[in-house]
Amino acid sequence: MKKIKAALLGLGTVGTGVYKLIHMRRDVMEQTAGAELEIKKILVHNMNKKREGVDPSLLTDNWQEILEDDEIQIVIEVIGGMEPARTMILEALRAGKNVVSANKDLIAEEGRVLLDTAQEYGRDFLFEAAVAGGIPIIRPLKQCLAANELSEVVGIVNGTTNYILTKMFEEGMEFQDALEKAQELGYAEADPTADIEGLDAGRKVAIMASLAFHSRVVFSDVYTEGITKISAADIAYAKEFDSVIKLLGVARNTESGIEAGVYPMMIRKEHPLASVRDSFNAVFIHGDAVDDAMFYGRGAGEMPTASAVVGDVIDVMRDIAYGCTGRISCTCYKELKVKDFADVRNKFFIRLQVKNIPGVLAGIAQVFGSHKVSITRVVQKHAEADGAELVIATEKVKEYHMQDALRELKNMESVHEISSVIREY
DSSP: OOEEEEEEEOOSHHHHHHHHHHHHTHHHHHHHHSSEEEEEEEEOSOTTSOOTTOOGGGEESOHHHHHTOTTEEEEEEOSOSSTTHHHHHHHHHHTTOEEEEOOHHHHHHHHHHHHHHHHHTTOOEEOTHHHHTTSOOHHIIIIITTTSOEEEEEEEOOHHHHHHHHHHHHHOOOHHHHHHHHHHTTSSOSSOHHHHTTHHHHHHHHHHHHHHHTBOOOGGGSEEOOSTTOOHHHHHHHHHTTEEEEEEEEEEEETTEEEEEEEEEEEETTSGGGGOOTTEEEEEEEETTTEEEEEEEEOSSHHHHHHHHHHHHHHHHHHHHHTOTTSSOOOOOBOOOBOOGGGOEEEEEEEEEEOOSTTHHHHHHHHHHHTTOOEEEEEEEEEETTEEEEEEEEOOEEHHHHHHHHHHHHTOTTEEEEEEEEEEO
8 A cells, every 4th residue: 555655844733633633543544545644754843842642753843854855745734824834835836745734824815826836736735724624615615516606605714703702692791701711711812813803714704705706815805803892782782683793704706896804793593604602613605506505613623623634635645646636726717806895785783872862863864864874773772861872773885885974973963972883694
């Protein structure tokens, strides 16, 4: 039986999971992949660090040692970040090696260059773990759903924010308390900015939109808004409206261009995404042939992410065994426009603190009307002598019309504060 040799770049959380899972599956690898897999080298930053269960003779801090080893046919990149990962992947592909990566930051920005290089040199470049951890979504978009014209990809693709919003919804926590709980349990980093500001999810949306709509979308094309302004009061209104609040990554293919964004949304409880709790992720797609489909599971963590990485490794091994590497490369054959987010249409939930005097609602309605915002529902609560809380729901309106209306409302003497502006799915 043929033996295929690989190198692992990085031995952090994901790298350790990959190493463990390869050893767990060693006995069945020949049957599932058609060859035996041997990790020949592991690139690490610190050679002196003790690593439980890892053969020290495999460790190296010399990239050239891996690059120049003709026996190594697969490079597994799990170091993350832009550099040196970009340089290493490109050098590996040009040296005739196949690459498996979990690097969402890099792929969201440089996916075209990486895939074009893989195609040029007839090698595999696979990245299932870059979007939703253990959930299969890259392969379905590129292969299983290839017969479809996809119009929408919507997902909960960040477990940290989903855990926080779940705690706020189910236990009445304020945002800061839920964030501290997430950090305590290891769901959130000490610096949670990339998660709570929507940046992590934005990179994943760029990748999914590119694959779903066959046209390149990069991270800078994706509008991002986080969950830091969501309050317990907003959650209470969502419950009243038979909805939940989720941080959604939204990509749509419209006649006027691709829409791509990440932002908190109120979503009705009957929608499948509304039931996705805690740190779980899910991706919901709509295609002209398949109709609706949803992929659900663990979106992060050592072993779920390792599951996706090793699945890609097995795919590459099969291609090597049958001499067909590079058979599925870049599928972005279109040049579609990415819409300016100001032209995207959304429904809105708006919570305002206003003076409790006659004519206030009429004045607010007049402002909305002058900016082409149609009101569907008004709720007044917490009325006191010095003020009241108004909640207004709207029909779909272009983002720039809503922003113009909000700017005018902020300058009205009768409006004390615009407390919340949340989109509705």
